[in-house]
Amino acid sequence: MNRRRVSYFEASARVRVHGLVDENSFVELCPAELRKTSPHLASLDAPLAFDDGVVVGRATLAGSAILIAAQEGRFNGGSVGEVHGAKIRGLLELALLTKPVAVLLLVDSGGVRLQEANAGLIAISEIMRAVLKGQSAGIPVFALIGGSCGAFGGMGIVARLCNEIVMSEQGRLGLSGPEVIETVKGVEEFDSRDRALVWRITGGKIRRTLGEATRLVDDLIPAFRDAATRLLARYVELPPVTLDDLQQAQHRLTERTGRFAEVSDGQQIWQQIFSESAGIAGLTVSDFNRLLGDQP
Amino acid sequence: MTRPDNSVIGRLNNMEKFTLSLQSQPQQRHCITLCGVVSSGNLEVLVEKTQHPDSCEFEISTSALGFRDIWQAVLKDFAARHAAGGLKFSINDAGATPAVVSLRLDQAVEICSREVT
Known part of the structure; x- marks a missing residue:
């Protein structure tokens, strides 16, 4: 397969998996x-x-054994039904037995599959528990977000439980999706048809700015592959999470909530952080990463 | 856990389901292949091997009701154009047009005759 200029956003779940892992290694x-x-x-x-x-399975990434799940956003919005959820949960629990160096979740989902109601909600909670179980067994879980459905609802929470989140600018991350917010609170609260606004609030750049995403990459399958490969090298050993870590994280979030309490647009956050916001949305990924001080 | 039976909750008829077997030249090379995604106006095709080298089988599940004649015409054309004998095509369709169905089937048979297992 041509690994060069394949858009992650446009690709199907299967194409993403095959393009991401070592050639012919996916089972x-x-x-x-x-x-x-x-x-x-x-x-x-x-x-x-x-x-x-x-799509779930095992593979190697730069020679290291990994487990990988990829949601297909084009089938019912990547929504998590009972079987869909059980496959992801099963994969995460398999990690406890096979001890891969990491589990990669290629999230592309609006959350629970509404047709499956409670079964979908339970499935999501099982995935969350399985992520935490894997992490406490020393296996890092990474979320990759760059599909058309982003990571919303329960899968937004799952993504935030992961050790790292790699996003493209096209990727989106949030809890309630823009259309849900508009339906419930009205268009004055959130105009979901204002695409630029939606991305300034949920998109990869603002999520990276706030530190929720840990890496912003170009919308290319090889760019996601490179980022995931670098993460594997950084997580040779997963340090146990201490109570102190959790309290510090809680403190940082509380501080952030206070700092940006009056903010209604990502642009205002950029204004506060960089004291300049006009050009940020238009920056290339490499210029943006340079601005943040991220290694290329 | 027990699940509600369709016959109990009343039969819904949102999907058209049928099978078809057609003569086709034997295809020597094959592997299990899945191509396409079930989304609006699109379909997925799963290709598997059968024991009958001179015919190909189709199992169709489509959300477009009342288009069985057109499906049969598209599938007959496909079976005549390709060596698809010995293959079974299972299709989940969400309202793809005949051209898209044709294209997806071409793609499926091309992938599975290229990759030898």
Whole structure:
């Protein structure tokens, strides 16, 4: 496959996985031919997908054994149903047995699959628990966000539980999606059709500025691969999380909430941090990273 | 956990489902292949091997109701154009046009005849 200029945003989950890991190293678990489809969608007589919208498996990345899950944003918005969620949870629990150097979650999801209601909510909570269990066993979990659905709802929370988040500028991260906020609170609160505003609030650049994303990369599969490979090298040993770490993180968040309490647009955050905000949204990824002092 | 049975909650008829078997030249090379994504106006095709080298099988599940004749025309054309004997095509469709169906099937048979397992 041509690894050179493939847009991560445009690619399907399968193309992302194959482009990200070492060539021919991917072995799919629970593959399509097993037809683990959604019983809930079937009972609603809605279209099914043979993989229920998520690809899971093992592979190597720069020679190191990893486990990887990729959500397919184009199937029901990458939403987490019972089977979809069980596949991700199962993968994370497999990590406890096989001890990969990391688990990569290629998140592209609006959250719980509404058709599956409680089963989807439970699935999300099981994924969260499994992420934490893996981390306490010393296995880092990385989220990669750069698809059209971003990482919202329960998958937004899952992403924030991960040790690192790699995002492209096109990627989005949040809890309630813009359209949900507009529906509930009105267009004065959040105009979800104002694309630039949506990205200034949920997009990769502002998330990187706030430190939620730990790395901003170009919208290219090789760029995500490079970033993930660098993370593997940094996480040879996952230090245990101490109570002090958690308290410090809590303190930082409290401070941030106070500092940006009156802010209603990402631009105001850039104004406060860089005392200049006009050009930030237009910067290339490498110029933006230089501004933040990130290594190329 | 017990699940509600369709016959209990009343049969919904949102999906058209049917199978079809057509004559086709034998395809020697094959592997299990999945291509396409189930999204609006699109479909996924899963290709598997069968025991019958002279025919190809189709199992269709589509959200477009009442287009069975057009499906059959597209599939007949496909079976005649390609050596697809010995292959089974399972399709989940969310309202793809005939041209897209045709294209996706071409893509599936091309991938599975290229990769030898």
